[in-house]
Amino acid sequence: MxxxxxxxxxxxxxxxxxxxxxxxxxxxxxxxxxxxxxxxxxxxxxxxxxxxxxxxxxxxxxxxxxxxxxxxxxxxxxxxxxxxxxxxxxxxxxxxxxxxxxxxxxxxxxxxxxxxxxxxxxxxxxxxxxxxxxxxxxxxxxxxxxxxxxxxxxxxxxxxxxxxxxxxxxxxxxxxxxxxxxxxxxxxxxxxxxxxxxxxxxxxxxxxxxxxxxxxxxxxxKNTETKDVLKLSSQLSKYYAKNITDITLGKLTAQLAHDLRNPLNILKTYISLDQKECDNELFAEMKQASIRAEQRMGSMVSELLDFSRTKKLSFSHFSLAKSLQEISYEVISSLQNQKHISLNMEKVDVDTYITADKLKIERVLTNILVNAAQAISHEGKITIHTKQKQHYTIVSLSDSGCGIKPEHLDSIFDSTFTFGKKNGLGLGLSYCKNVIEAHGGKIEVQSKAQQGTTFIITLPTQTEFNCI
Known part of the structure; x- marks a missing residue:
């Protein structure tokens, strides 16, 4: 042959x-x-x-x-x-x-x-x-x-x-x-x-x-050029084989370590509550939030086990408005003793439903909302809008935080790029971009330093079965 x-x-x-x-x-x-x-x-x-x-x-x-x-x-x-x-x-x-x-x-x-x-x-x-x-x-x-x-x-x-x-x-x-x-x-x-x-x-x-x-x-x-090419090819093959695994595993480990902090904070807040001194309704809500946090952590661990193979998205038809409401409550509740953050969801359509991987989309929303909350120093506002445009659902998540410098905007979705907690951005944004694009959508960012940041997520209302 x-x-x-x-x-x-x-x-x-x-x-x-x-x-x-x-x-x-x-x-x-x-x-x-x-x-x-x-x-x-x-x-x-x-x-x-x-x-x-x-x-x-x-x-x-x-x-x-x-x-x-x-x-x-x-x-x-x-x-x-x-x-x-x-x-x-x-x-x-x-x-x-x-x-x-x-x-x-x-x-x-x-x-x-x-x-x-x-x-x-x-x-x-x-x-x-x-x-x-x-x-x-x-x-x-x-x-x-x-x-x-x-x-x-x-x-x-x-x-x-x-x-x-x-x-x-x-x-x-x-x-x-x-x-x-x-x-x-x-x-x-x-x-x-x-x-x-x-x-x-x-x-x-x-x-x-x-x-x-x-x-x-x-x-x-005896040709010198032939020997040089063979030598260089061998060195590059060894270097690539070694480093491609290290890079993939390193990125995934760092990303999961970053994302696990969010649900762990929710569980920590729930565990620290005293049911006798806490309002029953608040205690019940925090209990449900803890259950959802545990589910997301389970999803992350499963992803770590499955990282060596491509896995199809698990689609379901769910209320995006309800997920936004639950996640935003979880994020703000986990920081209520540290910051005063108001939430504006007046322009969120309660009838907004999409067909997508619910756990992965909720993880994306959690990452962005946590980044938004971290970008606010002591007091501020998070605004969430949703709207339908033809066959797409557009979600806009804005904060009144410190914003992002123009020279950083083109790099924030790169998993190898990071800067301090002051701007509230981390490795999670690389995963967010991959998940949204796997659904056939796109994620964009608009920001000005000291004026706040807006993430715009566009998702098909009916998503085809793609792979991450």
């Missing part, structure tokens, strides 16, 4: 096929760009000429039209060639056609009427696209009496306009063919001189079916 692959592959064949194709495509792209620019410039020049011509024709018909000498107006317009001047029309104040340089006016009469219905005939002269026509119009207006008594209109059929310098197009095609032939010849000459030794080596190696024997032959090569 390995022998056949080596026999089928040569560097020369690869270069002879790929490089000419890539460079020729690049040449064609540049040629098309140049052709397009030239075509656009020529078209603009034609429009400029038409604009000047309109002013000239207006001066010719203005006085005769003002005197209601319609025969003279018709005579003046008929003197202008349709192919050069475009299709010229003069309308009176009732938008009736008085004169034209077109023999069969009915061919464009419907187009004129459409243009008139748009009520643009009294505007100042300009070129404007209408269907496949470029329309020019100039009102016939007496400034002394401030009387509008007609309009001069010119239609230029853009579909009939071709690139004037068509010879250039054929020159570019011819140059492309010549360029392809010349570079192919150059590559053939270079490949015979440079790559023939490598092809000879591959030919000898193709006689071996055992990959280990092939590697041994390469090691016995």
């Amino acid at each position: 390995f022998k056949k692959k080596l026999q089928q592959f040569t560097l020369k064949q690869t270069l002879l096929i790929i490089i000419p194709i890539i460079t020729s495509l690049g040449f064609l792209f540049l040629s098309y760009t140049y052709y397009h620019v030239q075509h656009k410039q020529a078209f603009q020049n034609r429009i400029d000429v038409q604009a000047q011509l309109m002013h000239s024709i207006k001066n010719d018909v203005y006085e005769t039209f003002k005197l209601r000498d319609y025969l003279e107006v018709k005579k003046t317009l008929s003197s202008y060639n349709e192919n050069y001047s475009g299709q010229m029309l003069v309308l009176d104040e009732r938008n009736d056609i008085i004169a034209s340089n077109v023999e069969n006016i009915q061919n464009i009469f419907s187009t004129v009427q459409k243009w008139i219905r748009q009520e643009k005939v009294k505007q100042k002269f300009k070129g404007e696209s209408f269907s496949h026509f470029i329309v020019f119009q100039e009102p016939l207006f007496d400034r002394e009496t401030e009387t509008y008594f007609g309009t001069l209109i010119s239609f230029f059929d853009s579909s009939l306009f071709g690139f004037q310098n068509s010879i250039l197009k054929y020159k570019l095609i011819l140059l492309g063919i010549i360029f392809f032939i010349v570079q192919t010849i150059i590559i053939v000459l270079l490949s015979n001189k440079i790559f023939s030794p490598l092809e000879d080596m591959l030919s000898q190696l193709s006689e071996e079916d055992d990959p280990e024997k092939i590697i041994q032959k390469l090691k016995n090569e």
Whole structure:
């Protein structure tokens, strides 16, 4: 099998096929760009000429039209060639056609009427696209009496306009063919001189079916470059194999250690409560919060056990509004003895339901809300909004904390980037981004230093089954 692959592959064949194709495509792209620019410039020049011509024709018909000498107006317009001047029309104040340089006016009469219905005939002269026509119009207006008594209109059929310098197009095609032939010849000459030794080596190696024997032959090569490449490849393979596992395990361990603090704080608060001195309703709420915290910790431990394999999301249909309410209460309650934080959820739609992995989404929300609470020094506010937009649910979580410096905004979702607790951000944001993107959504951040931070999460209302 390995022998056949080596026999089928040569560097020369690869270069002879790929490089000419890539460079020729690049040449064609540049040629098309140049052709397009030239075509656009020529078209603009034609429009400029038409604009000047309109002013000239207006001066010719203005006085005769003002005197209601319609025969003279018709005579003046008929003197202008349709192919050069475009299709010229003069309308009176009732938008009736008085004169034209077109023999069969009915061919464009419907187009004129459409243009008139748009009520643009009294505007100042300009070129404007209408269907496949470029329309020019100039009102016939007496400034002394401030009387509008007609309009001069010119239609230029853009579909009939071709690139004037068509010879250039054929020159570019011819140059492309010549360029392809010349570079192919150059590559053939270079490949015979440079790559023939490598092809000879591959030919000898193709006689071996055992990959280990092939590697041994390469090691016995006297060619210094071959030995250097083998040595570097071996070092990189060992380094990658060792470090990729260390990096993955290190990131996951640090992330879980960071996230476990949140539910542990809730359990700590619950355990420290004295049921005799505590309100029964508050005690019951803290008990439920502790149960949910234990479930999230269980989910984290399961993730640690499953980190070596890809695991599908576990989808369910649940109330996002209820989860937001429960999590925000848990976060603020766990810090109630340290800070005074008010919560604004007035714009949270109670009917907001999504289909997603509930435990992972709640973990994301917990991370962001804990970051928000930590970003508030002593007293502040957390605001939560939700809204539906087409097939997506958008959650906005804002705090009035210390904010994030602009130079840090592009890096906060990187698991290798962190800065102090003062800004309330940590490794959890990397996990948040992965979870949201696995659901087919996105997470964005907006922040200004000393003014607060807003995280915007966009989730599909119905999520496909993706993997983290």
